[in-house]
Amino acid sequence: MNWRGGWALVKRSWSSWLQYRSFFFVLAFGWMIPPLIYLFVWSTAAQSGTVGGMTPAEFVAYYLVLILVNQLTYAQTNWTVGDVIRAGDLNAWLLRPLPPLFHTLSAEIAGKVVMMAFVIPAALILALVLRPTLNATPLQVVLFVPALMLAWLLRFFWGYWLACLAFWATRADALLAVQDALVFLLSGVVAPIGLLPPFMQVAARVLPFYYMVGFPVEVLTGHLNIADLLSGFVIQAAWTIIAIFLYCRLWRAGLLRYAAVGG
Amino acid sequence: MRYLRLIKYFMLSSAQEDLAYRANFFIGLLHSLLNLIAGVLGLAVLFGQVETLNGWSFAATLALLGVYLVVSALRGLFIGPSLEALAGMEGDIWSGRFDFALLRPIDTQFLVSLRQWRWFALIDLALGVGVLSVAVTQLGQALSVGQVSAFLCTMFASVAVLYAILLIFTALVFWGPGMLFTWVFDAIFQLARYPIGVYPGWLQFALTWIIPVAVLTTIPAQALTGDITPGVLIVSVALATLLLIGASVLFRVGLRRYKSASS
Numbered sequence: 001m002n003w004r005g006g007w008a009l010v011k012r013s014w015s016s017w018l019q020y021r022s023f024f025f026v027l028a029f030g031w032m033i034p035p036l037i038y039l040f041v042w043s044t045a046a047q048s049g050t051v052g053g054m055t056p057a058e059f060v061a062y063y064l065v066l067i068l069v070n071q072l073t074y075a076q077t078n079w080t081v082g083d084v085i086r087a088g089d090l091n092a093w094l095l096r097p098l099p100p101l102f103h104t105l106s107a108e109i110a111g112k113v114v115m116m117a118f119v120i121p122a123a124l125i126l127a128l129v130l131r132p133t134l135n136a137t138p139l140q141v142v143l144f145v146p147a148l149m150l151a152w153l154l155r156f157f158w159g160y161w162l163a164c165l166a167f168w169a170t171r172a173d174a175l176l177a178v179q180d181a182l183v184f185l186l187s188g189v190v191a192p193i194g195l196l197p198p199f200m201q202v203a204a205r206v207l208p209f210y211y212m213v214g215f216p217v218e219v220l221t222g223h224l225n226i227a228d229l230l231s232g233f234v235i236q237a238a239w240t241i242i243a244i245f246l247y248c249r250l251w252r253a254g255l256l257r258y259a260a261v262g263g
Numbered sequence: 264m265r266y267l268r269l270i271k272y273f274m275l276s277s278a279q280e281d282l283a284y285r286a287n288f289f290i291g292l293l294h295s296l297l298n299l300i301a302g303v304l305g306l307a308v309l310f311g312q313v314e315t316l317n318g319w320s321f322a323a324t325l326a327l328l329g330v331y332l333v334v335s336a337l338r339g340l341f342i343g344p345s346l347e348a349l350a351g352m353e354g355d356i357w358s359g360r361f362d363f364a365l366l367r368p369i370d371t372q373f374l375v376s377l378r379q380w381r382w383f384a385l386i387d388l389a390l391g392v393g394v395l396s397v398a399v400t401q402l403g404q405a406l407s408v409g410q411v412s413a414f415l416c417t418m419f420a421s422v423a424v425l426y427a428i429l430l431i432f433t434a435l436v437f438w439g440p441g442m443l444f445t446w447v448f449d450a451i452f453q454l455a456r457y458p459i460g461v462y463p464g465w466l467q468f469a470l471t472w473i474i475p476v477a478v479l480t481t482i483p484a485q486a487l488t489g490d491i492t493p494g495v496l497i498v499s500v501a502l503a504t505l506l507l508i509g510a511s512v513l514f515r516v517g518l519r520r521y522k523s524a525s526s
Contacts, residue, residue, distance in 0.1 A: 030450040
Protein backbone atom coordinates (compact mmCIF):
# COMPACT_ATOMS: atom_id res chain seq x y z
CA MET A 1 0.00 0.00 0.00
CA ASN A 2 1.32 3.36 -1.03
CA TRP A 3 -0.01 5.53 1.80
CA ARG A 4 2.02 8.63 0.95
CA GLY A 5 0.70 8.63 -2.60
CA GLY A 6 -2.79 8.02 -1.33
CA TRP A 7 -2.62 10.96 1.05
CA ALA A 8 -1.33 13.24 -1.71
CA LEU A 9 -4.34 12.22 -3.77
CA VAL A 10 -6.71 13.03 -0.92
CA LYS A 11 -5.19 16.47 -0.52
CA ARG A 12 -5.35 17.09 -4.25
CA SER A 13 -8.99 16.17 -4.59
CA TRP A 14 -9.88 18.09 -1.49
CA SER A 15 -8.36 21.33 -2.70
CA SER A 16 -9.80 20.91 -6.16
CA TRP A 17 -13.25 20.24 -4.72
CA LEU A 18 -13.08 23.25 -2.44
CA GLN A 19 -13.01 25.41 -5.55
CA TYR A 20 -16.49 24.22 -6.36
CA ARG A 21 -17.81 24.43 -2.84
CA SER A 22 -20.94 26.35 -3.76
CA PHE A 23 -21.82 23.46 -6.08
CA PHE A 24 -21.34 20.95 -3.28
CA PHE A 25 -23.26 23.08 -0.83
CA VAL A 26 -26.19 23.09 -3.22
CA LEU A 27 -25.88 19.33 -3.66
CA ALA A 28 -25.80 18.80 0.11
CA PHE A 29 -28.81 21.09 0.48
CA GLY A 30 -30.71 18.98 -2.04
CA TRP A 31 -29.92 15.76 -0.18
CA MET A 32 -31.10 17.29 3.09
CA ILE A 33 -34.56 18.08 1.78
CA PRO A 34 -36.30 14.63 1.70
CA PRO A 35 -35.48 13.81 5.36
CA LEU A 36 -36.40 17.37 6.27
CA ILE A 37 -39.82 17.00 4.61
CA TYR A 38 -40.51 13.83 6.61
CA LEU A 39 -39.25 15.52 9.77
CA PHE A 40 -42.01 18.09 9.38
CA VAL A 41 -44.62 15.61 8.15
CA TRP A 42 -44.15 13.22 11.08
CA SER A 43 -43.84 15.85 13.76
CA THR A 44 -47.03 17.43 12.44
CA ALA A 45 -48.70 14.00 12.37
CA ALA A 46 -47.72 13.43 16.00
CA GLN A 47 -48.82 16.92 17.08
CA SER A 48 -51.56 15.75 19.41
CA GLY A 49 -49.47 13.16 21.25
CA THR A 50 -47.44 10.33 19.81
CA VAL A 51 -47.31 8.26 16.63
CA GLY A 52 -45.81 4.81 16.97
CA GLY A 53 -44.62 5.79 20.46
CA MET A 54 -42.64 8.80 19.27
CA THR A 55 -43.30 12.42 20.24
CA PRO A 56 -42.81 15.29 17.77
CA ALA A 57 -39.53 16.24 19.45
CA GLU A 58 -38.30 12.65 19.12
CA PHE A 59 -39.12 12.70 15.42
CA VAL A 60 -37.09 15.89 15.13
CA ALA A 61 -34.12 14.24 16.86
CA TYR A 62 -34.44 11.12 14.70
CA TYR A 63 -34.48 13.05 11.45
CA LEU A 64 -31.74 15.53 12.37
CA VAL A 65 -29.42 12.63 13.17
CA LEU A 66 -30.60 10.93 9.98
CA ILE A 67 -29.68 13.98 7.90
CA LEU A 68 -26.13 13.81 9.28
CA VAL A 69 -25.82 10.02 8.91
CA ASN A 70 -27.28 10.03 5.40
CA GLN A 71 -24.86 12.71 4.32
CA LEU A 72 -21.87 10.96 5.91
CA THR A 73 -22.62 7.56 4.43
CA TYR A 74 -23.95 8.71 1.04
CA ALA A 75 -22.02 6.86 -1.66
CA GLN A 76 -21.31 9.45 -4.29
CA THR A 77 -18.91 7.02 -5.95
CA ASN A 78 -21.98 5.03 -6.92
CA TRP A 79 -22.31 7.30 -9.88
CA THR A 80 -18.79 8.59 -10.49
CA VAL A 81 -16.98 5.25 -10.74
CA GLY A 82 -19.45 4.03 -13.32
CA ASP A 83 -18.86 7.15 -15.38
CA VAL A 84 -15.10 6.75 -15.13
CA ILE A 85 -15.35 3.18 -16.43
CA ARG A 86 -17.69 4.09 -19.27
CA ALA A 87 -15.76 7.15 -20.41
CA GLY A 88 -12.41 5.35 -20.35
CA ASP A 89 -10.88 7.67 -17.74
CA LEU A 90 -10.08 4.53 -15.83
CA ASN A 91 -6.90 4.25 -17.92
CA ALA A 92 -5.28 7.10 -16.00
CA TRP A 93 -6.20 5.47 -12.69
CA LEU A 94 -4.71 2.17 -13.72
CA LEU A 95 -1.41 3.74 -14.75
CA ARG A 96 -0.73 5.36 -11.39
CA PRO A 97 1.41 3.39 -8.95
CA LEU A 98 -1.31 3.03 -6.35
CA PRO A 99 -4.51 1.00 -6.11
CA PRO A 100 -7.48 2.64 -7.90
CA LEU A 101 -9.42 2.28 -4.65
CA PHE A 102 -7.47 5.29 -3.41
CA HIS A 103 -9.00 7.47 -6.09
CA THR A 104 -12.50 6.77 -4.88
CA LEU A 105 -11.45 7.03 -1.25
CA SER A 106 -9.85 10.40 -1.86
CA ALA A 107 -12.95 11.70 -3.62
CA GLU A 108 -15.02 10.27 -0.78
CA ILE A 109 -13.05 11.99 1.97
CA ALA A 110 -12.78 15.27 0.07
CA GLY A 111 -16.48 15.33 -0.71
CA LYS A 112 -17.54 14.46 2.82
CA VAL A 113 -15.36 17.18 4.35
CA VAL A 114 -16.65 19.84 1.97
CA MET A 115 -20.28 18.83 2.51
CA MET A 116 -19.98 18.57 6.27
CA ALA A 117 -18.89 22.21 6.27
CA PHE A 118 -22.43 22.94 5.11
CA VAL A 119 -24.49 20.21 6.75
CA ILE A 120 -23.26 20.47 10.34
CA PRO A 121 -24.03 24.20 10.71
CA ALA A 122 -27.36 23.68 8.93
CA ALA A 123 -28.31 20.83 11.29
CA LEU A 124 -27.24 22.88 14.32
CA ILE A 125 -29.42 25.82 13.28
CA LEU A 126 -32.34 23.46 12.68
CA ALA A 127 -31.78 21.92 16.11
CA LEU A 128 -31.89 25.37 17.71
CA VAL A 129 -35.13 26.23 15.93
CA LEU A 130 -36.93 22.89 16.23
CA ARG A 131 -35.78 21.76 19.71
CA PRO A 132 -35.32 17.98 19.51
CA THR A 133 -35.27 15.74 22.57
CA LEU A 134 -32.40 13.34 22.60
CA ASN A 135 -31.90 11.15 25.68
CA ALA A 136 -29.03 9.01 24.48
CA THR A 137 -27.33 6.90 27.15
CA PRO A 138 -23.52 6.73 27.11
CA LEU A 139 -23.82 3.16 25.82
CA GLN A 140 -25.89 4.38 22.86
CA VAL A 141 -23.28 7.02 22.03
CA VAL A 142 -20.49 4.43 22.20
CA LEU A 143 -22.39 1.95 20.00
CA PHE A 144 -23.30 4.68 17.52
CA VAL A 145 -19.66 4.98 16.40
CA PRO A 146 -19.20 1.41 15.11
CA ALA A 147 -22.72 1.40 13.69
CA LEU A 148 -21.93 4.54 11.72
CA MET A 149 -18.55 3.22 10.52
CA LEU A 150 -20.08 -0.05 9.36
CA ALA A 151 -22.90 1.83 7.67
CA TRP A 152 -20.42 3.91 5.72
CA LEU A 153 -18.33 0.88 4.80
CA LEU A 154 -21.42 -1.03 3.70
CA ARG A 155 -22.83 1.80 1.61
CA PHE A 156 -19.45 2.59 0.05
CA PHE A 157 -18.73 -0.96 -1.09
CA TRP A 158 -22.36 -1.61 -1.99
CA GLY A 159 -22.27 1.38 -4.31
CA TYR A 160 -18.89 0.31 -5.61
CA TRP A 161 -19.92 -3.16 -6.69
CA LEU A 162 -22.99 -1.74 -8.39
CA ALA A 163 -20.78 0.74 -10.22
CA CYS A 164 -18.53 -2.14 -11.32
CA LEU A 165 -21.46 -3.44 -13.37
CA ALA A 166 -20.52 -0.67 -15.81
CA PHE A 167 -17.78 -3.02 -17.03
CA TRP A 168 -20.53 -5.17 -18.56
CA ALA A 169 -23.57 -3.00 -19.12
CA THR A 170 -23.53 0.58 -20.25
CA ARG A 171 -26.85 1.21 -18.57
CA ALA A 172 -26.14 0.28 -14.97
CA ASP A 173 -27.65 3.61 -13.97
CA ALA A 174 -31.11 2.09 -14.06
CA LEU A 175 -30.14 -0.28 -11.25
CA LEU A 176 -28.82 2.63 -9.21
CA ALA A 177 -32.17 4.38 -9.60
CA VAL A 178 -33.93 1.28 -8.25
CA GLN A 179 -31.51 1.30 -5.37
CA ASP A 180 -32.23 4.94 -4.59
CA ALA A 181 -35.95 4.21 -4.41
CA LEU A 182 -35.31 1.26 -2.08
CA VAL A 183 -33.08 3.39 0.13
CA PHE A 184 -35.81 6.01 0.31
CA LEU A 185 -38.50 3.51 1.27
CA LEU A 186 -36.66 0.99 3.42
CA SER A 187 -33.70 2.75 5.01
CA GLY A 188 -35.75 4.82 7.43
CA VAL A 189 -36.05 8.05 5.42
CA VAL A 190 -39.76 7.90 4.67
CA ALA A 191 -40.45 6.76 8.24
CA PRO A 192 -38.59 5.09 11.10
CA ILE A 193 -38.89 1.45 10.02
CA GLY A 194 -40.96 0.55 13.08
CA LEU A 195 -43.79 2.56 11.51
CA LEU A 196 -43.75 0.76 8.15
CA PRO A 197 -46.50 -1.72 7.29
CA PRO A 198 -45.53 -5.31 8.23
CA PHE A 199 -44.40 -6.55 4.80
CA MET A 200 -42.17 -3.51 4.30
CA GLN A 201 -40.79 -3.88 7.81
CA VAL A 202 -39.69 -7.44 7.13
CA ALA A 203 -38.06 -6.36 3.86
CA ALA A 204 -36.34 -3.47 5.62
CA ARG A 205 -34.87 -5.72 8.31
CA VAL A 206 -33.59 -8.31 5.84
CA LEU A 207 -32.26 -6.08 3.04
CA PRO A 208 -29.08 -4.03 3.49
CA PHE A 209 -30.58 -0.53 3.07
CA TYR A 210 -31.76 -0.02 6.66
CA TYR A 211 -28.23 -0.79 7.84
CA MET A 212 -26.83 2.00 5.66
CA VAL A 213 -28.82 4.81 7.27
CA GLY A 214 -31.62 3.98 9.69
CA PHE A 215 -29.84 1.52 11.96
CA PRO A 216 -27.11 3.87 13.25
CA VAL A 217 -29.73 6.59 13.70
CA GLU A 218 -31.86 4.28 15.83
CA VAL A 219 -28.86 3.10 17.80
CA LEU A 220 -28.38 6.71 18.90
CA THR A 221 -31.96 7.99 19.16
CA GLY A 222 -34.24 4.96 19.41
CA HIS A 223 -35.30 2.47 22.03
CA LEU A 224 -33.62 -0.62 20.64
CA ASN A 225 -33.29 -3.48 23.13
CA ILE A 226 -30.28 -5.76 23.42
CA ALA A 227 -31.71 -8.35 21.02
CA ASP A 228 -32.43 -5.68 18.35
CA LEU A 229 -28.94 -4.25 18.74
CA LEU A 230 -27.27 -7.64 18.48
CA SER A 231 -29.19 -8.84 15.46
CA GLY A 232 -28.73 -5.41 13.89
CA PHE A 233 -24.97 -5.47 14.20
CA VAL A 234 -24.77 -9.06 12.97
CA ILE A 235 -26.85 -8.37 9.85
CA GLN A 236 -24.99 -5.13 9.22
CA ALA A 237 -21.62 -6.84 9.45
CA ALA A 238 -22.80 -9.71 7.25
CA TRP A 239 -23.99 -7.36 4.50
CA THR A 240 -20.74 -5.41 4.72
CA ILE A 241 -18.74 -8.59 4.18
CA ILE A 242 -20.97 -9.56 1.26
CA ALA A 243 -20.57 -6.12 -0.29
CA ILE A 244 -16.77 -6.19 0.02
CA PHE A 245 -16.68 -9.70 -1.42
CA LEU A 246 -18.84 -8.70 -4.38
CA TYR A 247 -16.69 -5.64 -4.97
CA CYS A 248 -13.47 -7.71 -5.03
CA ARG A 249 -14.88 -10.30 -7.41
CA LEU A 250 -16.53 -7.88 -9.80
CA TRP A 251 -13.63 -5.46 -9.86
CA ARG A 252 -11.14 -8.22 -10.79
CA ALA A 253 -13.42 -9.86 -13.31
CA GLY A 254 -14.28 -6.47 -14.76
CA LEU A 255 -10.69 -5.37 -15.16
CA LEU A 256 -9.88 -8.51 -17.14
CA ARG A 257 -12.66 -7.66 -19.49
CA TYR A 258 -12.00 -3.94 -19.62
CA ALA A 259 -11.01 -2.56 -23.00
CA ALA A 260 -10.52 1.17 -22.86
CA VAL A 261 -12.52 3.58 -24.90
CA GLY A 262 -10.79 6.76 -25.89
CA GLY A 263 -7.20 7.85 -25.47
CA MET B 264 -50.50 32.14 -35.91
CA ARG B 265 -46.89 32.17 -36.92
CA TYR B 266 -45.97 31.49 -33.31
CA LEU B 267 -48.30 28.51 -33.08
CA ARG B 268 -46.77 27.07 -36.24
CA LEU B 269 -43.31 27.57 -34.81
CA ILE B 270 -44.28 25.68 -31.64
CA LYS B 271 -45.38 22.80 -33.86
CA TYR B 272 -41.97 22.74 -35.53
CA PHE B 273 -40.14 22.91 -32.19
CA MET B 274 -42.21 19.92 -31.03
CA LEU B 275 -41.53 17.94 -34.18
CA SER B 276 -37.80 18.49 -34.20
CA SER B 277 -37.55 17.57 -30.51
CA ALA B 278 -39.55 14.43 -31.20
CA GLN B 279 -37.06 13.45 -33.89
CA GLU B 280 -34.19 13.90 -31.44
CA ASP B 281 -35.94 11.86 -28.75
CA LEU B 282 -36.79 9.04 -31.13
CA ALA B 283 -33.12 8.61 -31.94
CA TYR B 284 -32.61 7.33 -28.40
CA ARG B 285 -35.44 4.88 -28.05
CA ALA B 286 -33.75 2.80 -25.34
CA ASN B 287 -34.05 5.86 -23.11
CA PHE B 288 -37.79 5.34 -23.16
CA PHE B 289 -37.54 2.31 -20.89
CA ILE B 290 -35.13 4.02 -18.54
CA GLY B 291 -37.52 6.98 -18.42
CA LEU B 292 -40.45 4.66 -17.77
CA LEU B 293 -38.57 2.96 -14.94
CA HIS B 294 -37.69 6.29 -13.34
CA SER B 295 -41.27 7.53 -13.59
CA LEU B 296 -42.70 4.33 -12.12
CA LEU B 297 -40.20 4.34 -9.25
CA ASN B 298 -41.02 7.96 -8.53
CA LEU B 299 -44.73 7.15 -8.48
CA ILE B 300 -44.35 4.04 -6.31
CA ALA B 301 -42.14 5.85 -3.82
CA GLY B 302 -44.62 8.71 -3.57
CA VAL B 303 -47.71 6.54 -3.16
CA LEU B 304 -46.06 4.13 -0.71
CA GLY B 305 -44.81 7.11 1.28
CA LEU B 306 -48.40 8.30 1.67
CA ALA B 307 -49.58 4.76 2.45
CA VAL B 308 -47.03 4.49 5.27
CA LEU B 309 -48.07 7.85 6.69
CA PHE B 310 -51.81 7.20 6.56
CA GLY B 311 -51.28 3.71 7.95
CA GLN B 312 -50.39 5.52 11.18
CA VAL B 313 -52.70 8.52 11.23
CA GLU B 314 -56.22 9.31 9.99
CA THR B 315 -55.58 12.87 8.88
CA LEU B 316 -52.52 15.04 8.52
CA ASN B 317 -53.27 18.53 9.76
CA GLY B 318 -56.83 18.23 8.41
CA TRP B 319 -55.80 16.56 5.12
CA SER B 320 -57.32 13.14 4.47
CA PHE B 321 -55.56 10.42 2.51
CA ALA B 322 -57.61 11.20 -0.61
CA ALA B 323 -56.87 14.93 -0.44
CA THR B 324 -53.15 14.33 0.06
CA LEU B 325 -53.20 11.87 -2.83
CA ALA B 326 -54.83 14.56 -4.98
CA LEU B 327 -52.01 16.88 -3.97
CA LEU B 328 -49.46 14.26 -5.02
CA GLY B 329 -51.28 14.01 -8.35
CA VAL B 330 -51.06 17.77 -8.80
CA TYR B 331 -47.36 17.63 -7.96
CA LEU B 332 -46.76 14.90 -10.53
CA VAL B 333 -48.72 16.74 -13.24
CA VAL B 334 -46.99 20.05 -12.60
CA SER B 335 -43.53 18.51 -12.56
CA ALA B 336 -44.36 16.53 -15.72
CA LEU B 337 -45.32 19.76 -17.51
CA ARG B 338 -42.08 21.25 -16.33
CA GLY B 339 -40.17 18.25 -17.69
CA LEU B 340 -42.10 18.39 -20.97
CA PHE B 341 -40.90 21.78 -22.18
CA ILE B 342 -40.12 24.44 -19.53
CA GLY B 343 -37.21 22.55 -18.00
CA PRO B 344 -35.50 21.30 -21.19
CA SER B 345 -35.91 24.65 -22.98
CA LEU B 346 -34.50 26.77 -20.19
CA GLU B 347 -31.75 24.25 -19.54
CA ALA B 348 -30.69 24.42 -23.17
CA LEU B 349 -30.26 28.13 -22.57
CA ALA B 350 -28.58 28.44 -19.19
CA GLY B 351 -27.60 24.90 -18.20
CA MET B 352 -24.15 23.36 -18.30
CA GLU B 353 -22.89 23.61 -21.86
CA GLY B 354 -26.04 25.57 -22.65
CA ASP B 355 -26.26 28.32 -25.21
CA ILE B 356 -25.05 31.11 -22.97
CA TRP B 357 -22.13 29.04 -21.78
CA SER B 358 -21.01 28.18 -25.30
CA GLY B 359 -21.90 31.44 -27.03
CA ARG B 360 -24.45 29.83 -29.34
CA PHE B 361 -26.97 32.22 -27.83
CA ASP B 362 -25.90 34.76 -30.47
CA PHE B 363 -27.78 32.71 -33.04
CA ALA B 364 -30.91 32.67 -30.89
CA LEU B 365 -30.76 36.46 -30.64
CA LEU B 366 -30.48 36.80 -34.40
CA ARG B 367 -33.73 34.94 -35.10
CA PRO B 368 -36.58 37.22 -36.15
CA ILE B 369 -38.89 36.23 -33.28
CA ASP B 370 -39.30 37.13 -29.64
CA THR B 371 -36.32 35.77 -27.73
CA GLN B 372 -38.24 34.85 -24.59
CA PHE B 373 -40.71 32.87 -26.69
CA LEU B 374 -37.90 31.05 -28.43
CA VAL B 375 -35.92 30.09 -25.33
CA SER B 376 -39.04 29.00 -23.42
CA LEU B 377 -40.58 26.67 -25.95
CA ARG B 378 -37.99 25.35 -28.33
CA GLN B 379 -36.99 22.11 -26.62
CA TRP B 380 -39.52 19.39 -25.77
CA ARG B 381 -38.90 16.14 -23.97
CA TRP B 382 -41.61 13.80 -25.04
CA PHE B 383 -40.82 11.09 -22.51
CA ALA B 384 -42.29 13.43 -19.89
CA LEU B 385 -45.70 12.44 -21.28
CA ILE B 386 -45.36 9.21 -19.28
CA ASP B 387 -45.11 11.31 -16.12
CA LEU B 388 -48.07 13.35 -17.22
CA ALA B 389 -50.18 10.24 -17.76
CA LEU B 390 -49.19 8.82 -14.37
CA GLY B 391 -49.95 12.14 -12.69
CA VAL B 392 -53.39 12.34 -14.28
CA GLY B 393 -53.96 8.73 -13.21
CA VAL B 394 -53.14 9.53 -9.58
CA LEU B 395 -55.42 12.57 -9.74
CA SER B 396 -58.34 10.51 -11.04
CA VAL B 397 -57.86 7.82 -8.41
CA ALA B 398 -57.75 10.56 -5.77
CA VAL B 399 -60.99 12.06 -7.09
CA THR B 400 -62.79 8.73 -6.83
CA GLN B 401 -61.37 8.28 -3.33
CA LEU B 402 -62.71 11.66 -2.30
CA GLY B 403 -66.16 10.11 -2.63
CA GLN B 404 -67.99 13.27 -3.64
CA ALA B 405 -69.25 14.42 -7.00
CA LEU B 406 -67.27 17.37 -8.34
CA SER B 407 -69.31 20.47 -9.07
CA VAL B 408 -68.70 22.58 -12.17
CA GLY B 409 -67.43 25.34 -9.90
CA GLN B 410 -64.84 23.06 -8.30
CA VAL B 411 -63.57 21.82 -11.64
CA SER B 412 -63.25 25.32 -13.07
CA ALA B 413 -61.56 26.59 -9.90
CA PHE B 414 -59.19 23.64 -10.14
CA LEU B 415 -58.33 24.36 -13.77
CA CYS B 416 -57.81 28.05 -12.98
CA THR B 417 -55.43 27.27 -10.11
CA MET B 418 -53.60 24.69 -12.25
CA PHE B 419 -52.96 27.37 -14.87
CA ALA B 420 -51.77 29.72 -12.13
CA SER B 421 -49.55 26.95 -10.77
CA VAL B 422 -47.82 26.24 -14.07
CA ALA B 423 -47.50 29.97 -14.77
CA VAL B 424 -45.88 30.58 -11.39
CA LEU B 425 -43.51 27.66 -11.90
CA TYR B 426 -42.53 28.96 -15.32
CA ALA B 427 -42.06 32.49 -13.98
CA ILE B 428 -39.84 31.32 -11.12
CA LEU B 429 -37.72 29.23 -13.44
CA LEU B 430 -37.44 32.08 -15.93
CA ILE B 431 -36.32 34.40 -13.14
CA PHE B 432 -33.63 31.97 -12.04
CA THR B 433 -32.60 31.42 -15.63
CA ALA B 434 -32.39 35.16 -16.23
CA LEU B 435 -29.99 35.39 -13.28
CA VAL B 436 -27.49 33.59 -15.48
CA PHE B 437 -26.79 36.98 -17.06
CA TRP B 438 -25.43 38.14 -13.71
CA GLY B 439 -23.83 35.01 -12.25
CA PRO B 440 -23.94 31.22 -12.09
CA GLY B 441 -27.69 31.00 -12.62
CA MET B 442 -27.91 27.23 -12.70
CA LEU B 443 -27.05 27.08 -9.01
CA PHE B 444 -30.24 29.00 -8.20
CA THR B 445 -32.27 26.59 -10.29
CA TRP B 446 -30.78 23.66 -8.37
CA VAL B 447 -31.63 25.30 -5.07
CA PHE B 448 -35.17 25.75 -6.36
CA ASP B 449 -35.30 22.08 -7.40
CA ALA B 450 -34.60 21.14 -3.80
CA ILE B 451 -37.21 23.56 -2.47
CA PHE B 452 -39.73 22.39 -5.09
CA GLN B 453 -39.76 18.94 -3.44
CA LEU B 454 -41.43 20.56 -0.43
CA ALA B 455 -44.51 20.86 -2.65
CA ARG B 456 -45.10 17.10 -2.26
CA TYR B 457 -46.97 17.77 0.98
CA PRO B 458 -49.56 20.39 1.96
CA ILE B 459 -47.96 23.61 3.02
CA GLY B 460 -49.71 23.37 6.40
CA VAL B 461 -47.37 20.66 7.69
CA TYR B 462 -44.43 23.06 7.80
CA PRO B 463 -43.72 25.41 10.71
CA GLY B 464 -45.02 28.97 10.50
CA TRP B 465 -41.83 30.72 9.34
CA LEU B 466 -41.36 28.17 6.57
CA GLN B 467 -45.01 28.47 5.52
CA PHE B 468 -44.58 32.20 5.23
CA ALA B 469 -41.46 31.81 3.09
CA LEU B 470 -43.13 29.17 0.90
CA THR B 471 -46.18 31.37 0.34
CA TRP B 472 -44.71 34.82 -0.22
CA ILE B 473 -40.97 34.51 -1.01
CA ILE B 474 -40.93 31.41 -3.19
CA PRO B 475 -44.64 30.70 -3.73
CA VAL B 476 -44.51 26.90 -3.55
CA ALA B 477 -47.98 26.96 -1.96
CA VAL B 478 -49.52 28.10 -5.25
CA LEU B 479 -47.90 25.17 -7.05
CA THR B 480 -49.70 22.27 -5.36
CA THR B 481 -51.51 23.11 -2.14
CA ILE B 482 -53.96 25.60 -3.65
CA PRO B 483 -54.92 23.48 -6.71
CA ALA B 484 -55.47 20.48 -4.42
CA GLN B 485 -57.65 22.61 -2.16
CA ALA B 486 -59.59 23.84 -5.18
CA LEU B 487 -60.29 20.25 -6.15
CA THR B 488 -61.50 19.27 -2.68
CA GLY B 489 -63.58 22.43 -2.44
CA ASP B 490 -61.64 23.98 0.48
CA ILE B 491 -60.89 27.23 -1.25
CA THR B 492 -62.31 30.73 -0.91
CA PRO B 493 -62.78 32.98 -3.96
CA GLY B 494 -60.24 35.34 -2.40
CA VAL B 495 -57.46 32.75 -2.53
CA LEU B 496 -58.35 31.99 -6.13
CA ILE B 497 -58.10 35.64 -7.13
CA VAL B 498 -54.87 36.18 -5.21
CA SER B 499 -53.18 33.16 -6.81
CA VAL B 500 -54.18 34.20 -10.33
CA ALA B 501 -53.02 37.76 -9.60
CA LEU B 502 -49.75 36.48 -8.19
CA ALA B 503 -49.19 34.37 -11.29
CA THR B 504 -49.82 37.35 -13.57
CA LEU B 505 -47.55 39.56 -11.52
CA LEU B 506 -44.75 37.03 -11.47
CA LEU B 507 -45.05 36.43 -15.22
CA ILE B 508 -44.70 40.15 -15.92
CA GLY B 509 -41.84 40.50 -13.42
CA ALA B 510 -39.97 37.52 -14.86
CA SER B 511 -40.39 38.80 -18.38
CA VAL B 512 -39.07 42.24 -17.43
CA LEU B 513 -36.11 40.72 -15.60
CA PHE B 514 -35.31 38.52 -18.60
CA ARG B 515 -35.31 41.56 -20.90
CA VAL B 516 -33.06 43.55 -18.56
CA GLY B 517 -30.73 40.56 -18.40
CA LEU B 518 -30.69 40.24 -22.17
CA ARG B 519 -29.31 43.74 -22.44
CA ARG B 520 -26.40 42.77 -20.23
CA TYR B 521 -25.51 39.81 -22.41
CA LYS B 522 -22.14 39.95 -24.05
CA SER B 523 -21.30 37.04 -26.27
CA ALA B 524 -19.06 34.32 -24.87
CA SER B 525 -17.63 33.20 -28.17
CA SER B 526 -14.68 34.56 -30.14
